[in-house]
Each structure stands twice: as structure tokens, then as C-alpha cells.
Amino acid sequence: MELALSLGGDTPKPILFLEKSSSSNPCSKDVGFCMDLGKCSEELYEVGRRKRSRNHHEIISKGSSTDHPSLQLDLLPFFPLSRNTNSSQLCFPWLSQNLASEPGLTHGPAGGKAILDMNRRQLVVEEAEEGAALSSPNSEISSFQMNFPIYRNGNLNGKRDHSENYNSSSRASDEEDASARKKLRLTKEQSAFLEESFKEHNTLNTKQKLALAKQLNLRPRQVEVWFQNRRARTKLKQTEVDCEYLKKCCETLTEENKRLQKELQELRALKSYQPFYMQLPATTLTMCPSCERVATTTTTSSAATTTATVTPGAAASNTVALHNNHKLISLMTK
DNA sequence: AGGCGTACACATGTTACATCA
DNA sequence: TATGATGTAACATGTGTACGC
Numbered sequence: 001m002e003l004a005l006s007l008g009g010d011t012p013k014p015i016l017f018l019e020k021s022s023s024s025n026p027c028s029k030d031v032g033f034c035m036d037l038g039k040c041s042e043e044l045y046e047v048g049r050r051k052r053s054r055n056h057h058e059i060i061s062k063g064s065s066t067d068h069p070s071l072q073l074d075l076l077p078f079f080p081l082s083r084n085t086n087s088s089q090l091c092f093p094w095l096s097q098n099l100a101s102e103p104g105l106t107h108g109p110a111g112g113k114a115i116l117d118m119n120r121r122q123l124v125v126e127e128a129e130e131g132a133a134l135s136s137p138n139s140e141i142s143s144f145q146m147n148f149p150i151y152r153n154g155n156l157n158g159k160r161d162h163s164e165n166y167n168s169s170s171r172a173s174d175e176e177d178a179s180a181r182k183k184l185r186l187t188k189e190q191s192a193f194l195e196e197s198f199k200e201h202n203t204l205n206t207k208q209k210l211a212l213a214k215q216l217n218l219r220p221r222q223v224e225v226w227f228q229n230r231r232a233r234t235k236l237k238q239t240e241v242d243c244e245y246l247k248k249c250c251e252t253l254t255e256e257n258k259r260l261q262k263e264l265q266e267l268r269a270l271k272s273y274q275p276f277y278m279q280l281p282a283t284t285l286t287m288c289p290s291c292e293r294v295a296t297t298t299t300t301s302s303a304a305t306t307t308a309t310v311t312p313g314a315a316a317s318n319t320v321a322l323h324n325n326h327k328l329i330s331l332m333t334k
Numbered sequence: 335a336g337g338c339g340t341a342c343a344c345a346t347g348t349t350a351c352a353t354c355a
Numbered sequence: 356t357a358t359g360a361t362g363t364a365a366c367a368t369g370t371g372t373a374c375g376c
Contacts, residue, residue, distance in 0.1 A: 183363075183364050183365070184364075185363085185364085186363090186364085221365090222364080222365085225364065225365060225366085226363095226364075228365095229363065229364070229365085233362095233363085
């Protein structure tokens with residue numbers, strides 16, 4: 001693993017672990033490691049920020065540096081996200097059937113028993129509320145829908161649908177009576193569809209939300225909540241992976257530090273046994289002028305030759321590199 | 335142009351419920 | 356059957372941004 005490091009100085013630079021694969025480092029087998037203390041990469045913030053507008057919604061990328069967190073870790077490849085894809089382009093086997101069934105009527109997955117779809121009814125109300133100003137969702141999207149029945153414990157989920165004027169905003173619980181917090185379980189098909197949709201775009205604008213809700217016979221608020229929770233789960237998993245990776249890196253560096261300390265001790269011991277330092281090659285021990293540590297450099301059998309070939313510039317750069325190494329080890333072992 | 339209020343979307347943390355071992 | 360663990364839907368709260376006035 002190659003380590004490029006910038007410590008301090010006038011122009012802070014990112015810390016980069018560049019190589020994705022290395023035979024020597026166990027913690028860099030499959031992942032690239034990018035640790036950016038400044039502006040983070042566009043790839044991590046693939047989401048982009050939705051520019052909120054009552055009349056239109058568009059995706060913009062994060063621009064200002066204030067939008068970036070101070071620390072970014074990018075360890076795993078994110079799935080490619082298309083910002084312009086439309087959920088209507090998703091192709092699922094179950095979409096090829098029953099796309100034009102009656103609104104409000106749907107069939108159970110197993111039995112084929114017709115049941116009243118309360119969610120569908122709710123959606124109509126919400127659409128009417130949310131959006132006169134909002135033109136009807138993309139006709140291509142709204143031209144079909146998935147008539148998923150909403151079950152809870154095998155029963156029709158109608159508990160929450162008492163609120164015909166259910167507010168789809170985040171502060172929507174006013175109309176909900178306290179006892180109404182019943183959880184419905186999304187069907188596998190609904191979950192799969194939402195997952196696919198999430199892969200396409202992990203945030204939703206209003207149109208997409210409404211279209212998805214319509215297709216899945218869910219309330220827009222449910223779709224919104226699902227995406228929120230899904231993003232949270234993704235982030236949590238990513239954080240766990242990051243922690244694991246950093247732990248391994250820390251262990252590796254600690255081991256390396258131990259090894260170097262041991263080597264240093266041995267060299268010091270060797271030096272004490274050989275008080276006639278003139279006998280030692282000039283480049284064997286180098287004192288770091290900044291932190292006053294001693295470390296080894298290249299040694300050859302001929303001290304005189306080595307001394308003669310070291311140019312002042314090379315010596316200076318070696319010293320700087322040595323000092324940076326010391327700083328890094330100190331940082332890692334703190 | 336800048337301040338203020340409002341609406342909205344999102345992140346984050348929590349709660350409550352369903353499911354399963 | 357009871358129970359604890361787990362997953363997740365739903366909720367609460369705070370923040371940032373766009374927009375209209």
C-alpha cells in the first residue's frame with residue numbers, strides 16, 4: 001500500500017491511501033481508501049442536493065465547501081446512480097401483468113380475493129391535496145401501477161387510513177391518534193421495487209414519490225419514510241465498514257511502529273557497543289532535526305563511499321521524509 | 335439587497351411493532 | 356406459549372435551503 005501523506009504546512013492536502021490492492025498490507029485487499037480532510041469527492045456525494053422549489057425540482061451537485069463534512073471516508077464502491085433516470089424505466093417481471101386493473105380494487109398475492117385498497121383511496125386524496133399546482137405525475141409513470149394489497153397479519157391494513165386528510169409532510173402525526181401507530185409490513189414485491197428505485201436514485205422528488213406511491217399503492221408519506229430509513233441503513237452499514245477498515249489499518253500501523261521501535265533500540269544498543277562512531281557508516285543513523293529522533297538510513301559496506309555520494313539535497317529530502325514518518329507514527333499511535 | 339416567515343426535504347435518533355429463534 | 360433479539364416502519368426533532376413578501 002502506498003501512502004501519500006501531507007502533514008501540516010500551508011497547503012493542506014488530502015491523505016490518500018492510493019493502492020487498491022497490495023500483497024503486503026492485509027487491510028487493503030479489496031478496497032480503495034480515500035481519506036480527505038478537505039473537499040470530498042463528488043462520488044461520495046453522488047446524491048446531489050435537491051434544489052427545492054414549489055414549481056420545479058432539480059438535482060444539483062453539492063457546490064460550496066461548506067456542504068462538505070470535514071472528514072470523508074470512501075472505502076467501498078457505491079453503486080452508480082443516474083440522476084436522470086426515471087422510475088418508469090424500471091423493468092420488473094411483475095410489472096408486465098395486471099398493470100391496468102381498477103383503481104381501488106386489488107388482489108391478494110395468493111388467493112386472488114378482491115379487497116378494497118384503502119391506500120389507493122388515500123393516495124387519491126393526497127394527490128388532490130398536494131397538488132393542484134403540481135401537474136399530474138409523468139404520464140408514463142402514472143400510466144401503470146402495481147396494485148399491491150396492504151396486509152397486516154394477513155388482514156387488510158386500514159387502521160391508519162382513518163385519516164383521509166393524512167398529511168404527507170414530516171409533521172404529519174397530528175391527526176394520528178396515539179394508538180394508531182401500527183406497523184405494516186411491506187410485501188416482498190413492494191420492498192424489491194423500492195430497492196430498485198433506490199438504486200436508481202436514493203432521493204426522491206415529489207413527482208417520483210407520488211409516482212412510486214401510486215405504483216405501489218402506498219401513501220407518499222410511506223415512500224418518503226422508506227427512503228429516509230433506507231438511506232440511514234446504507235449510511236450505518238458504510239460506517240461499520242469504515243470502522244472495521246480503520247481498525248485494521250490502525251493495527252497494522254501499530255505493529256509497524258513496534259517493529260521500528262524495536263529496530264531502533266537494537267541500533268542504539270549496537271551504537272553503545274561501538275563507541276568509536278567513526279567506524280560506523282555516516283548514513284547509518286540519521287537524526288531528525290525536528291523531533292530529534294534517530295532512525296536508520298541506507299547502509300553500505302563502504303562508509304566512505306556512501307558519505308561521498310549523498311548530496312545535500314537528497315539528505316534534506318530524506319530528513320523531511322523521516323520527520324513526516326515520525327509524525328505519522330506519532331499520530332497513529334496516539 | 336437583506337431580513338423574516340414559511341414550506342419542504344433531509345439527517346439523525348428514538349419508539350413501537352412484527353417476526354423469528 | 357413466553358420471551359428476548361432483531362429488523363424496520365413510523366415518528367420527533369433539528370438543520371439547511373428556496374421562495375415569497
